[in-house]
Amino acid sequence: xxxxxxxxxxxxxxxxxxxxxxxxxxxxxxxxxxxxxxxxxxxxxxxxxxxxxxxxxxxxxxxxxxxxxxxxxxxxxxxxxxxxxxxxxxxxxxxxxxxxxxxxxxxxxxxxxxxxxxxxxxxxxxxxxxxxxxxxxxxxxxxxxxxxxxxxxxxxxxxxxxxxxxxxxxxxxxxxxxxxxxxxxxxxxxxxxxxxxxxxxxxxxxxxxxxxxxxxxxxxxxxxxxxxxxxxxxxxxxxxxxxxxxxxxxxxxxxxxxxxxxxxxxxxxxxxxxxxxxxxxxxxxxxxxxxxxxxxxxxxxxxxxxxxxxxxxxxxxxxxxxxxxxxxxxxxxxxxxxxxxx
Amino acid sequence: xxxxxxxxxxxxxxxxxxxxxxxxxxxxxxxxxxxxxxxxxxxxxxxxxxxxxxxxxxxxxxxxxxxxxxxxxxxxxxxxxxxxxxxxxxxxxxxxxxxxxxxxxxxxxxxxxxxxxxxxxxxxxxxxxxxxxxxxxxxxxxxxxxxxxxxxxxxxxxxxxxxxxxxxxxxxxxxxxxxxxxxxxxxxxxxxxxxxxxxxxxxxxxxxxxxxxxxxxxxxxxxxxxxxxxxxxxxxxxxxxxxxxxxxxxxxxxxxxxxxxxxxxxxxxxxxxxxxxxxxxxxxxxxxxxxxxxxxxxxxxxxxxxxxxxxxxxxxxxxxxxxxxxxxxxxxxxxxxxxxxxxxxxxxxxxxxxxxxxxxxxxxxxxxxxxxxxxxxxxxxxxxxxxxxxxxxxxxxxxxxxxxxxxxxxxxxxxxxxxxxxxxxxxxxxxxxxxxxxxxxxxxxxxxxxxxxxxxxxxxxxxxxxxxxxxxxxxxxxxxxxxxxxxxxxxxxxxxxx
Numbered sequence: 001x002x003x004x005x006x007x008x009x010x011x012x013x014x015x016x017x018x019x020x021x022x023x024x025x026x027x028x029x030x031x032x033x034x035x036x037x038x039x040x041x042x043x044x045x046x047x048x049x050x051x052x053x054x055x056x057x058x059x060x061x062x063x064x065x066x067x068x069x070x071x072x073x074x075x076x077x078x079x080x081x082x083x084x085x086x087x088x089x090x091x092x093x094x095x096x097x098x099x100x101x102x103x104x105x106x107x108x109x110x111x112x113x114x115x116x117x118x119x120x121x122x123x124x125x126x127x128x129x130x131x132x133x134x135x136x137x138x139x140x141x142x143x144x145x146x147x148x149x150x151x152x153x154x155x156x157x158x159x160x161x162x163x164x165x166x167x168x169x170x171x172x173x174x175x176x177x178x179x180x181x182x183x184x185x186x187x188x189x190x191x192x193x194x195x196x197x198x199x200x201x202x203x204x205x206x207x208x209x210x211x212x213x214x215x216x217x218x219x220x221x222x223x224x225x226x227x228x229x230x231x232x233x234x235x236x237x238x239x240x241x242x243x244x245x246x247x248x249x250x251x252x253x254x255x256x257x258x259x260x261x262x263x264x265x266x267x268x269x270x271x272x273x274x275x276x277x278x279x280x281x282x283x284x285x286x287x288x289x290x291x292x293x294x295x296x297x298x299x300x301x302x303x304x305x306x307x308x309x310x311x312x313x314x315x316x317x318x319x320x321x322x323x324x325x326x327x328x329x330x331x332x333x334x335x336x337x338x339x340x341x342x
Numbered sequence: 343x344x345x346x347x348x349x350x351x352x353x354x355x356x357x358x359x360x361x362x363x364x365x366x367x368x369x370x371x372x373x374x375x376x377x378x379x380x381x382x383x384x385x386x387x388x389x390x391x392x393x394x395x396x397x398x399x400x401x402x403x404x405x406x407x408x409x410x411x412x413x414x415x416x417x418x419x420x421x422x423x424x425x426x427x428x429x430x431x432x433x434x435x436x437x438x439x440x441x442x443x444x445x446x447x448x449x450x451x452x453x454x455x456x457x458x459x460x461x462x463x464x465x466x467x468x469x470x471x472x473x474x475x476x477x478x479x480x481x482x483x484x485x486x487x488x489x490x491x492x493x494x495x496x497x498x499x500x501x502x503x504x505x506x507x508x509x510x511x512x513x514x515x516x517x518x519x520x521x522x523x524x525x526x527x528x529x530x531x532x533x534x535x536x537x538x539x540x541x542x543x544x545x546x547x548x549x550x551x552x553x554x555x556x557x558x559x560x561x562x563x564x565x566x567x568x569x570x571x572x573x574x575x576x577x578x579x580x581x582x583x584x585x586x587x588x589x590x591x592x593x594x595x596x597x598x599x600x601x602x603x604x605x606x607x608x609x610x611x612x613x614x615x616x617x618x619x620x621x622x623x624x625x626x627x628x629x630x631x632x633x634x635x636x637x638x639x640x641x642x643x644x645x646x647x648x649x650x651x652x653x654x655x656x657x658x659x660x661x662x663x664x665x666x667x668x669x670x671x672x673x674x675x676x677x678x679x680x681x682x683x684x685x686x687x688x689x690x691x692x693x694x695x696x697x698x699x700x701x702x703x704x705x706x707x708x709x710x711x712x713x714x715x716x717x718x719x720x721x722x723x724x725x726x727x728x729x730x731x732x733x734x735x736x737x738x739x740x741x742x743x744x745x746x747x748x749x750x751x752x753x754x755x756x757x758x759x760x761x762x763x764x765x766x767x768x769x770x771x772x773x774x775x776x777x778x779x780x781x782x783x784x785x786x787x788x789x790x791x792x793x794x795x796x797x798x799x800x801x802x803x804x805x806x807x808x809x810x811x812x813x814x815x816x817x818x819x820x821x822x823x824x825x826x827x828x829x830x831x832x833x834x835x836x837x838x839x840x
Binding site: 204205206207208209210212213216217219220221222223224225226227228229230283284 | 651653672673674676677678682683684685689690691692693694695696700704705707708711712713714715757
């Protein structure tokens, strides 16, 4: 039985089509990004300037650091709703350990900068450890557990500043958050490094592989002798540390540490991960997707400002883009599943 | 006084699934007020027949009469309306609701406003349960009750819906002996009311104790129906596995000489371990030996296998590997200690959306390198397994989900072949595989035995156990009831002790 050349050609075409379909999760967000860039370039001359590119990058940096950690969690098929609140708490914490002006009425504890940063990072680790304990040892679903941690993080921040605003942070944090080297803002460099590190860990390390496997089929991972609970604890810790780092730099970036200043970052970071095409069910996607997702959101937000659109309509448009991404996400999942169970 | 009508009569029932004949020209009659036992091996056709009666399968040849009137159910709903109720092996109670709510489910009494009349519901359910002799608080949440009681409540619900014919599928498999007594008491009372019961079970002792008549199925045919008073277990088993055709069957239907090696060192030992689904299990697995653990569905052997790999925690007892007590808190510990495991369902051991090589390397990643992945090495190792095990298609980058069942099973086995474990626990290793793939898997397992691994094979299929095992333990209701070692054993002897 020898297949004719035509048949071979046909199967080759079919398999290419299958491959394309399986890559829908990666192609769709990238196509969206290109379309948005093209759209805004035509609509507004001020959109395609170097200044504006730097602007967009700066605007997505804090979200990017949070989203890097969140990608790990979502790849495992879990969610972390506490990221923005942990960021806020840790940002306030580092300010709390820094000498403030006499006009700031906070019972703070001034410490050397290095120690203040160390304690703040320890704080983010502690919050992450509590989340990890609740999810992996007690067995609380991550959605609920991190919802509780969202409240706890807000509470800690509120207790520390008591409605006041702190301005000073350790020097190095101030530089990384608000300074720049040449034309490039430091915070963009930090975000790039964090995302790159995340990509390296996920793609090239044994731990990264187990993250994908736990997300792909948790039961199978367990039956292969993977310590699933340890992996889940690790991703929740990574997420908390990334959020803490984003919190410290964010406070410097905004120029103040106060209650509720990170509120938008929860939805932004989840949107970035999901719009980029990482599966909400776990196991598919990665940092590359998250970067594309960040840029889609960044270009959209920034571009809508350039075309002078009604600011209320802007919110609606963002919501619709997110909905579209979710539809593609679920559809891509189903396509892939139907191919592999056929 | 007129003669009571026959509650159920089937004539010439045939049914096939895509060319495979499941039932062939079966007649079946149920008398009023009788308990009718139904036996046969897996796939003999008894479940198919019951599903036709209960309206689950609606396409078949032949006729069915309920209470003298010819019917043709077009759904499970219409079968229920005709007075036929079925209690499946997996209960369909709603665990979060109360006993009363479960009993009255779908028939809740309502007030004039259309709201549920809670007082009436509790009262009705209480009366009902008392009438059946079921001693349970109707307000209790059913999920918190012992399984035996849950099952009785489910039967009560089927009865309360007005069923005159009740079909019970393996009702005793998960029950303790006292619970079985209660169930039988209930069935006898139900029978006194003139209702008929069909009782499907692998437990011949149970069938013999409670049934009035028994029907035996084999290969889609009704072999014989007889009054229980005149038959015994040996007679039933003979007809179940077909004594006359033994020569035509494969050799393992005859006597198998077990080849135990009492001199080989003990690798894995358990001392009185108790966990979910099994209790007080003590066993020894020796190097270079295949230990078979056989039992019917629900006898606890699958749960035992999972616990040996650290998937579920032990409540009591100890697992000892090569003389050292093991702490099995999770599967990673079991793997590091040298225990390997293959679960009974392929879906729960493989990553359908990942390529073959990632499926194979997942349990040895830490051995290849502690920190960085070495994909080239992973692929090379996987390529070796693919060639050795003749996995098709022979490409390590193929997504696993596109492989056939037999090839998937080989990939799952390959996971444990790179660094040989001390103990390999296989749960239902040949379930749902065609003959060729089955043979391949058996060959691999025998190969591993030759390499000195202690292999534990857990199965509900006697053929698998008989064709592999050097020594056989039989489990029943969660504990070991018999051991076959250094003797000859046959399928009927195996079934007789289970």
